[in-house]
Amino acid sequence: MISFGALSFIEPWLLLGLLGLPLLWWLLRVTPPAPKQLHFPAIRLLFGLNATEQTSADAPWWLVLLRLVAVALLIVACAHPLMNDNRTLKGQGPLVLVVENGWTAAKGWTGRMDALSAIVDLAGREERGVITVSTAPGADGEVPAARQMNHDDALSWLKSLQPFPWPGDPEAAVDAVEEALSEGPANVVWAGSGLMPMEGAGLFGRLQRYGTIKILTPESQALPAFVAVERGAAGHPTVRISRASDSFPQQLAVLARGADGRVLMRQDVTMAQGEKSRELALELPQAIETQLAYIEVQGERHAGAVYLLDTLWDRVAVGLAQNVAAGSSLTLLSDNYYLTRALAPEAEMSQAPVDILVRSGQGMIVLPDAVALAEEEREMLDRWTRDGGVLVRFAGPRLSHHPDDGLLPVTLRQGGRIQDGAMQWGSAVKLGAFSDDGPFAGLEPSEDVTVTRQVLAQPGPDLAARTWAELDDGTPLVTGRRLGKGWLVLFHTTANADWSSLALSGLFVEMLERLGRLSSSSQTTLGDEIKLLPPLKTLDAFGELGPPLKSARALPVEDGEDGAGTEGGLSALFPPGLYGSEGFGRAVNVMDHMTVPERLSDIPPGVELDGYRTDAGFDLQPWLLVSALLLVLLDAWLSLYLRGQLTAVRTAVPVLALILVGIVQPGSGQAQQTVISPAAAPGANNPREAFALAASGGTALAYVVTGNDQVDRISQEGLEGLGRVLNQRTAVEATQPIGVDLVQDDLSFFPLLYWPITPDQPDLSRTAVENLNQFMAAGGTILIDTRSKNPNSLLDSERSELWRLTRGLDIPPLTKIPAGHVLTKSFYLLQEFPGRWQDGGLWVEPQGRGANDGVSRMVIGNADWAGAWALDSYGRPRFATVPGGERQREIAYRFGVNLVMYMLTGNYKADQVHVPAILERLGQ
16 A cells, blocks of 8 residues: 555555556547438439548547546546545554453444454555454363464454453463564554453563554443342342443443343433442332342443343242141141241242251241151251251240250240230230341331230340340340351241231231341252252353353352352353253352453553544545546547437436436445435425335335434345345345335335334334334235344243334234245245344244235244345445354345245245146146
């Protein structure tokens, strides 16, 4: 590349073609004379003949100059000039590109890859080799390795590179660079996340010996925010929002979501300048809090901004002991009846004898007074509690006469105390205070609860510390103490209404629910064997749950108890996600293992800091090509005019053509989101007519404008790519895709309406619903794409979003596409329908039920087809298709072709099965 001031040329050697312009001057200066029009009789042909030899007349100098200018513009355009492109790679040697792709790098990933692609393009212009290395080990656990590539291979590597939800190993990346280079010089570009890697200053210093080093970092406002969740004192989740930079005020939103993705609560957080973290309590109603699945920071899209909750976050596994002799029958006055009614709404309950409950690994066991313990059962409960269980006992006649049990938090007196009755002087005692250090802290004592009888504890120095709830006379009502890893808890009254009215109050339910939170929700051992939880779902770097990695190992329960453990930390072996089964999942989160990283600051002298920039100057090539084309058309018209081939009336046609060509805006070399403007349509008198002219010029595919610029751009580029394939392979003449407003635009012009689903789309208005229903009734097909990586998302997390956005639509019954459906053979023979992601299922109207010649009015999937079809301005795929690569992209294109042909031909392919019968009848 050569620069002349502000003007640069990517292919400067093509400028040598300008030396041939003098030869062109000599060749182009001659033009044949215009023919003469003669009238019969034929004798007139002899008039005016000149016997002397004549030569062709010279072309006018201005016409020759016009031709020379057109050729010169074409030559300069082929040299690819750029205006104000001051980008150069400093130093000498190859470009060394080190890309951070650990858990901190996911936010803004696509924009960074675009900027790095521009740097690789620059290395290709300067004919430098490229050495690439990423910092995070791959999903197979391989350590980063440096690879020497050419320009095209480096671009392909960038497209396929993905961040991972575990930490990177920058030291291993630097080791790989040193092994690949051995000695300089080189130009090192460190594509960072804006956060300080471990031993960052030392690593950067090691790379300086190879020459220049530049660190790319995002702007402060683009740095990620992080979320962690803990149980508050009142039992509600306490959310801690942190951020790497506090140099600016920031508005964030915390979303509490259910397992189906529904937003259960939204809370806005305003962080002032200088504030790095903030804690807030999410006070949700109990019925809603039990539905919590994860908490996220809206719009962050990285694994550190999503905090998964255990599937039993608020529903612990509780076992209610039964007396074998009494059987399983319950009466309305028994302890078990009251306990069942109190525990069932908030716990996963099991009722069985003590030995079965212990072996089944319950988190909490409730022991009514009526259940007598054998010596063997008492020993089993002792071991179970020491391993982390919570044993909750209730007093009664049995315990008051036999207080020396051994499994009690305090020592009891013989007998009980009766406060009310015909032979007593006292009256019923009301509740007193709850201990600030116990699990009941924050609960308000109910004045309606009274106690008429209780078992008393022997006074002692530790009695006050073990009292969690007391009566207004100071005697304990509930006591508890640690036993190994678990807890022993005693209610000094019965679980039914015989001794108190506590069991009749809502306070009783809240107290049992608080005790359930003391439980670990699962025992760490079953006998002498450690329990293992297999990987259930994996959280990727963008904060989305998907299938578990093949490399993920089972997680010991003891490692998941406090969210930490996982030997060696987060990695491909122990990625963040859910471990266990559908009924019980233990969450492993990024922010339980990682501290909040600091902003990149400790930089050695001589290291250059720069941002991610994609500006490549102003590309003059398309403008020069269009200008040369206009001059060629003008030359053709002038030549015809000088030869007398055009009359004054016929000159209007080429002039109009020149005007139409002149208003075409050449591309700038960068992909832009464009929606066909109705006002740009020629001959339009009003916007409605202009829209009709733009939409009826051919087979136009349409997409729903969601309001999300990035999603709308992908939709447009995807349908453009599909249209290009249709034009190349089929008889369909697809025109420029059009983005439509469901309220204002007429949908009847389009056979296909592509609708990408985004969480921030507002509900459809009544007008939009009516327009879509009319569109489907008139024969149109809606392709709904949830764009999710999770193959099962259409059945769980995306279902509520689909229901919300399609509420009111006349949706036919849908079924998973069967084998032999017309859509599988309308052009290509297909068995799968992948897009950017693998095939997660395709839902269509059952064959034979469609009112539109058998064509399904709605097709639903989640493979992100537009992402697979999308092409950039150079005709290259915009996104990688995973996991199948380019073969998967080809199948995605074939699905798009099949879909369009299916809509345009109806049941034509289905009718072919009747051809043998028809031919047979014709033969008869």
